[in-house]
Amino acid sequence: MEQPIPFFYDVTLRDGNQALAKPWNNAEKEKVFLRLLKLGVQGVEVGFAAASDMDFESCKGIAQLTASMAEKGDVAAQNVVVASLARANKVDIQRAFEAIQYAPKPRIHTFIAVSKFSMEHVLKMSPEQVREKAVESVTFAKSLLQGRGDVQFSAEHFGDSLDNMEFVISLLKEVVDAGATTINLPNTVERYRPMLYVEQVRQVVEALPKHVTIAVHCHNDLGMATAATVESYFVGATQLEVALNGLGERCGNTNAYEVAVALYNSGAPVQLNLDKIYETALLVSQWSGVNIYSRAPLIGTEAIVHRSGIHQDGASKTKGMKKGAYRPIDYALIGRDENDSISFTSQSGRTAVYEIISAFGYRLSLEEAQELQPILKDLSEKEGELSAERVLDVFRNERCNVNGPLIFNNVEVLPGENRFIFYFKKESEAMVKSITAEGPIEACLMLMQSIGMPVELVKYRQLVVPDSDPLWKGRGLSRIILKAANKTVEGRGVSSDTLKANMRALFSGVNLLYR
Numbered sequence: 001m002e003q004p005i006p007f008f009y010d011v012t013l014r015d016g017n018q019a020l021a022k023p024w025n026n027a028e029k030e031k032v033f034l035r036l037l038k039l040g041v042q043g044v045e046v047g048f049a050a051a052s053d054m055d056f057e058s059c060k061g062i063a064q065l066t067a068s069m070a071e072k073g074d075v076a077a078q079n080v081v082v083a084s085l086a087r088a089n090k091v092d093i094q095r096a097f098e099a100i101q102y103a104p105k106p107r108i109h110t111f112i113a114v115s116k117f118s119m120e121h122v123l124k125m126s127p128e129q130v131r132e133k134a135v136e137s138v139t140f141a142k143s144l145l146q147g148r149g150d151v152q153f154s155a156e157h158f159g160d161s162l163d164n165m166e167f168v169i170s171l172l173k174e175v176v177d178a179g180a181t182t183i184n185l186p187n188t189v190e191r192y193r194p195m196l197y198v199e200q201v202r203q204v205v206e207a208l209p210k211h212v213t214i215a216v217h218c219h220n221d222l223g224m225a226t227a228a229t230v231e232s233y234f235v236g237a238t239q240l241e242v243a244l245n246g247l248g249e250r251c252g253n254t255n256a257y258e259v260a261v262a263l264y265n266s267g268a269p270v271q272l273n274l275d276k277i278y279e280t281a282l283l284v285s286q287w288s289g290v291n292i293y294s295r296a297p298l299i300g301t302e303a304i305v306h307r308s309g310i311h312q313d314g315a316s317k318t319k320g321m322k323k324g325a326y327r328p329i330d331y332a333l334i335g336r337d338e339n340d341s342i343s344f345t346s347q348s349g350r351t352a353v354y355e356i357i358s359a360f361g362y363r364l365s366l367e368e369a370q371e372l373q374p375i376l377k378d379l380s381e382k383e384g385e386l387s388a389e390r391v392l393d394v395f396r397n398e399r400c401n402v403n404g405p406l407i408f409n410n411v412e413v414l415p416g417e418n419r420f421i422f423y424f425k426k427e428s429e430a431m432v433k434s435i436t437a438e439g440p441i442e443a444c445l446m447l448m449q450s451i452g453m454p455v456e457l458v459k460y461r462q463l464v465v466p467d468s469d470p471l472w473k474g475r476g477l478s479r480i481i482l483k484a485a486n487k488t489v490e491g492r493g494v495s496s497d498t499l500k501a502n503m504r505a506l507f508s509g510v511n512l513l514y515r
Ligand SMILES: [Zn+2]
Pocket: 015, 188, 217, 219, 249, 253
């Protein structure tokens, strides 16, 4: 039997964003949205319009952006479903409609809890009241859309409704009669076996008319969200609700990449641009401030590393093949350079730079990798393939203790006086400046101000050079993020003296900003 095309419905901007320590602003949300279009997801839940004015504005902004892109002929924008979440009440639904009505394919997504536990203890409503509310809400949403777009209904806590499935199914039938064309079955909290949940999903697929799209939305509380989502597809749930990097409340939503690759490996006709996965993951990690766990499937730094002899042997014998002895895919599938022996050639891109430097234990951003790529490309055109150590050399020169208009020489601390004397060169002219301040970093910031190169300190970390760097291991590594005129850079300073490492990091950052 031919498998249906899985419909990837991304909830990063709603479920993912609401769980961030520092939620994205509208401009940041737009960046993520454009990235989702590049990846090729078919639906995006852009927010919860009634949650706040800011949420409303960002839903509306993205809906309008989609419309203007679609008008200019952007196929992804023409086809993507843009949804706002709304609780099952008229105010929320009205607000959702007002925000997303501009999108070429608007969707109102309304929900109410259906588990006995939540109806009794959270909603404090009888099942009959819940049923009424659900039907009324879907009817209202449908009437607002007037045939433009569609209505999705979610039976919140579906996964916890093992003991009242009869009620849930009869409610869902009525909701479908009222006009919902997508029925979502969330495993709002993952509590039990995936196979029990998948069995519930199968019952709903069988009970509802064939024109209804069945969706699954799994949370990863017990680490099985991907399993539950993938298996649900094979019993007839064709809309898969996922998040980039598995972001989302608590332990996150189902990870988009894992589902996409598992389905691809199993022969499902996945229509995402899988080769954008790795780059997307790195960008989302940067934008969200949520690091990627080193052993995260597919995207963790360790995912492509083979340490034991037996594994290395198997890996090298099957290198370049679609199936590998010790890997689930040829990593080129997700746009990742799989370097069993890591090196850089003139064809290598920024993710190769990122991989090589990260493998040495240094942290860098994808933007920095991007800036280093052309330098390494030039070099490899002259020298041929560059070894990892050679790439590290370039990283050290270009990103650590960077010289520019300023050259740091020394700093002296006069104890008891809070006085710092800086010896340095500015535009080749030797200078000595004395600054009184509480601490050395404050003094150095004041120094920059006094010589007409003001910067703002964003973040500061004192570390040690990773052991994998044979030249500098064990020395102090200071990472300082600085900002000036809307440009942000990371200054890295290395020295066996902690104070000097700090000062070099600050000088480095200033040189990057003012060169
Ligand atoms: Zn959720």
